[in-house]
Amino acid sequence: MSPGLIGAALLLALQAAAPPGYDALVKEGVARSRAGDAAGAEAALQSARSLAPRRPEALVELAGLRFLDGRYGEAAALLRPAVRAGADALAVDLLATSLHLSGRADEALAAWNRLRRPVLRNVRVVGVFDTRSRLLVPQIALVEGAVLTRDAVRETRLRLQETGAFDRVRVRTIPLGGSEADAEVVVAERHGLGDPAAFAALTLSKALQRTAWLQWQNAGGAGLALTGAYRWRASERLGLVRLSWPRPMGLDATLLAEGWWQGQDYAFGTDRLRLDGRGAEVGLRRVLGPRTVGAAGWRVGRRTFAGAAEDAARDGRLSGPFVQVEHRLADGWRHRLDATASAFAAGAASGSDLAFASGRVALRDTVWLAAPEHVAIERSVLAAQLVAGALSEGAPLDTFFVPGASSETTLPLRAYRDRRKGVLGRSPIGRSIALLNLEWRRRVIRRGPVQAGLVVFYDAARVGGAVGKPSLETLQDLGLGLRMGLLGVVVRVDCAGSLNGDSNRVFTAGISQAF
Numbered sequence: 001m002s003p004g005l006i007g008a009a010l011l012l013a014l015q016a017a018a019p020p021g022y023d024a025l026v027k028e029g030v031a032r033s034r035a036g037d038a039a040g041a042e043a044a045l046q047s048a049r050s051l052a053p054r055r056p057e058a059l060v061e062l063a064g065l066r067f068l069d070g071r072y073g074e075a076a077a078l079l080r081p082a083v084r085a086g087a088d089a090l091a092v093d094l095l096a097t098s099l100h101l102s103g104r105a106d107e108a109l110a111a112w113n114r115l116r117r118p119v120l121r122n123v124r125v126v127g128v129f130d131t132r133s134r135l136l137v138p139q140i141a142l143v144e145g146a147v148l149t150r151d152a153v154r155e156t157r158l159r160l161q162e163t164g165a166f167d168r169v170r171v172r173t174i175p176l177g178g179s180e181a182d183a184e185v186v187v188a189e190r191h192g193l194g195d196p197a198a199f200a201a202l203t204l205s206k207a208l209q210r211t212a213w214l215q216w217q218n219a220g221g222a223g224l225a226l227t228g229a230y231r232w233r234a235s236e237r238l239g240l241v242r243l244s245w246p247r248p249m250g251l252d253a254t255l256l257a258e259g260w261w262q263g264q265d266y267a268f269g270t271d272r273l274r275l276d277g278r279g280a281e282v283g284l285r286r287v288l289g290p291r292t293v294g295a296a297g298w299r300v301g302r303r304t305f306a307g308a309a310e311d312a313a314r315d316g317r318l319s320g321p322f323v324q325v326e327h328r329l330a331d332g333w334r335h336r337l338d339a340t341a342s343a344f345a346a347g348a349a350s351g352s353d354l355a356f357a358s359g360r361v362a363l364r365d366t367v368w369l370a371a372p373e374h375v376a377i378e379r380s381v382l383a384a385q386l387v388a389g390a391l392s393e394g395a396p397l398d399t400f401f402v403p404g405a406s407s408e409t410t411l412p413l414r415a416y417r418d419r420r421k422g423v424l425g426r427s428p429i430g431r432s433i434a435l436l437n438l439e440w441r442r443r444v445i446r447r448g449p450v451q452a453g454l455v456v457f458y459d460a461a462r463v464g465g466a467v468g469k470p471s472l473e474t475l476q477d478l479g480l481g482l483r484m485g486l487l488g489v490v491v492r493v494d495c496a497g498s499l500n501g502d503s504n505r506v507f508t509a510g511i512s513q514a515f
Contacts, residue, residue, distance in 0.1 A: 022051045026058050038065060056082035060091045067094065072102040073371075089115055097175075103371075104333045105173050109150040118173075118181035120148040127187040130221040131165050135247055139163060142183050148173065154290035154331070156185065162254060162287055163246040165190055165223040190217040197487035205511045209407055210422075211238075223247070235422035237263040253286040256297065264398065267425040268467055271308035275398055277301060283322070291328040296321065299344065303396055312397040312467060316353030320346030334368040354396055360389035364515065376485030377443045377451040385515045387411060387435040391465075401433040403461045403475075405496065407510035412437050413461045414496035414514070415477030415504045428475070431465030437515055441483065455481035457514070459496070475500055483513070 020028065025048035033041035042065060048058040059082035066075035079087070079095035096111035112118055123142050139159035141152045153171045160169045166187045174182040193199045194217050206213040211231040219226065223246040231238040238260065245255040261278035283297020299322055305313035322344040330337035343359045346352035363386045370379035389401055403411035404418025404427035413435070416427040438458045445452040462474045479496030490512050498504035 056085040056087040072098045151290040163223045235265040253284040273307040277303035295324045319352040320350045356394035377453040381441040385437040390432040415498040428463040428466040430463035451485035453483040
């Protein structure tokens with residue numbers, strides 16, 4: 001045999017002995033899958049994946065195996081990197097279908113939109129009985145005959161929620177095959193006093209705070225909501241009337257109007273103050289996009305203080321504009337991040353005796369550690385809130401930041417009561433605040449409409465320019481909470497202890513989550 005023939009024979013022998021390459025393994029996996037050998041296909045495709053983890057072909061074929069087994073979430077997890085690596089339109093379609101079948105409708109729509117699909121054929125609205133069409137129809141941003149986009153679905157959902165006429169809003173995509181789909185808008189209307197269970201729970205909670213409260217919702221099917229409240233405790237009297245009117249006279253916005261009067265006692269050591277004030281504000285709130293809501297208006301008021309002298313106890317008329325923007329920074333299936341920024345300014349130019357400015361920003365983050373079930377108490381959730389705010393010199397005492405523990409606080413610091421018998425001053429009251437709240441929420445019982453869960457939480461706050469306390473350390477607490485859910489209403493009970501070396505132990509209760 002010639003040397004050339006010997007070399008060729010050796011090369012063929014080496015090739016036969018060498019392990020198959022990536023392409024050969026993918027072909028083998030496809031062939032075994034078609035022959036019904038799922039285990040053999042899985043082994044071949046996994047071997048190919050180990051050789052070239054970033055190539056899309058093996059990932060797509062593995063996803064196909066998961067899809068055929070009904071493991072749609074796993075299929076989507078494999079298809080995402082494959083699509084990023086340049087997989088074809090069939091892989092994108094399979095990704096969208098997997099997401100849709102696993103209940104992740106918004107993400108599925110975003111995947112289909114990469115293919116300029118689906119075209120919307122029909123829109124159906126389900127659950128509307130009393131709400132007027134002139135309120136409902138302008139909120140629907142879905143256009144028949146056009147591509148149904150994720151942004152259009154999100155904006156429709158947000159606009160309907162902002163009317164205040166509905167407790168729940170859901171926009172469902174119904175694929176029809178090919179490149180078409182229907183959309184179904186499912187709503188639950190509000191009527192009068194609202195859901196009986198929620199009304200009873202909130203009324204009881206308010207009564208325990210010595211407050212009478214009443215709200216009438218979706219009056220006349222026009223989305224009108226009227227709220228009235230009266231607190232009769234002498235140390236913190238309050239009267240309030242609030243109106244919400246969506247699309248007033250056809251305007252694409254919601255009119256918000258509020259009037260109030262109050263009497264509030266403060267105690268700083270041996271010094272006591274009494275605030276008597278009244279005020280009103282009027283503004284417009286409008287959806288600015290699929291993730292953004294803006295509001296602007298004017299606030300007026302007058303306050304007088306009586307008692308011990310305090311620099312921040314400034315009498316006089318207040319008048320000035322306010323603005324607020326709310327934006328959803330992340331809106332994933334298991335992650336949601338919301339941001340809010342607001343500002344107010346008063347001065348002589350706006351007819352105010354008091355001249356000052358205020359600003360506040362907040363971030364609220366929610367991460368579902370288990371697949372969301374869209375119930376009152378989810379299986380496992382991490383939640384966080386970060387708030388920062390500041391007031392300029394000249395701000396009156398009743399605009400200061402008040403963190404603490406109470407049934408309705410917007411600045412939870414749960415081992416430090418914000419008041420005693422209605423008198424403010426137990427927790428720090430200051431011109432600036434930095435606040436962090438962390439919670440792990442875990443459901444432990446679910447029996448039909450009844451749910452129960454536990455919460456482990458941590459709060460930290462630093463208050464600057466505090467009245468009577470020029471310098472403060474960061475206040476911290478750690479606690480355990482109980483959550484009871486019944487018919488969609490969440491009852492909250494928390495116990496917190498201070499981490500600052502004092503003996504503070506505080507129990508609080510209320511309706512809904514603390515933040």
